[in-house]
Amino acid sequence: MTQRTLAVVSAGLGRPSSTRLLADRLAAATAAALPAEIVTIELRDHAHDLASNLVTGFAPEALRRTIDAVTGADGLIAVTPIFSASYSGLFKTFFDVLDKDALEGRPVLIGATGGTARHSLALEHAVRPLFSYLRARTVPTAVYAATEDWADSGDLVGRVEQAAAELAAAVRANPPVVRDDPYADPVTSFEDLLAG
Numbered sequence: 001m002t003q004r005t006l007a008v009v010s011a012g013l014g015r016p017s018s019t020r021l022l023a024d025r026l027a028a029a030t031a032a033a034l035p036a037e038i039v040t041i042e043l044r045d046h047a048h049d050l051a052s053n054l055v056t057g058f059a060p061e062a063l064r065r066t067i068d069a070v071t072g073a074d075g076l077i078a079v080t081p082i083f084s085a086s087y088s089g090l091f092k093t094f095f096d097v098l099d100k101d102a103l104e105g106r107p108v109l110i111g112a113t114g115g116t117a118r119h120s121l122a123l124e125h126a127v128r129p130l131f132s133y134l135r136a137r138t139v140p141t142a143v144y145a146a147t148e149d150w151a152d153s154g155d156l157v158g159r160v161e162q163a164a165a166e167l168a169a170a171v172r173a174n175p176p177v178v179r180d181d182p183y184a185d186p187v188t189s190f191e192d193l194l195a196g
Helices: 018-033 043-056 061-071 089-097 122-133 147-151 154-173 190-195
Strands: 004-010 036-042 075-083 107-114 143-146
Touching: 004 018, 004 061, 018 036, 018 075, 018 107, 018 143, 018 147, 018 154, 036 043, 036 061, 043 061, 043 089, 075 089, 075 122, 075 154, 107 122, 107 154, 143 147, 143 154, 147 154
Parallel strands: 004 036, 004 075, 075 107, 107 143
Antiparallel strands: none
């Protein structure tokens, strides 16, 4: 059986971050249902590189590796804080630099955090349409965690487990992502390079 990979993207700005905490809970619940290699990405670590990519059109090496990890994963967990009733600018910027076809058909679990439950619909009117545009397959259950959800997390735990089970099933149903191997057909000599 091919080892599956799961990319976890957190757009939290602080350390510690409730956005990262939610991302970690979603990843742990998914990993319990689907053994997979987990790669966690903190977008705050790439803020300068993302701005540089937008201005120059080229991704610096660290950002390029992060993009490859996300686009080469079998499934994605994407979690953003909600600002002004939508995803954060950092979150949007990251998905703006991806090739528009890079996540086509990929199972995605979306999540968000915010200060009040009033912002929970941002997942449906902002985050889900973003992934629809990218032609990814978002699982039905999205997970929003308001400040009060952390104090009494019983309902939150149930939503996390439901969404994780849906993502695990979607990843299992998809064929494994074929990752480009730059060394799959190496040139064996300088003459082969010239002849090719």
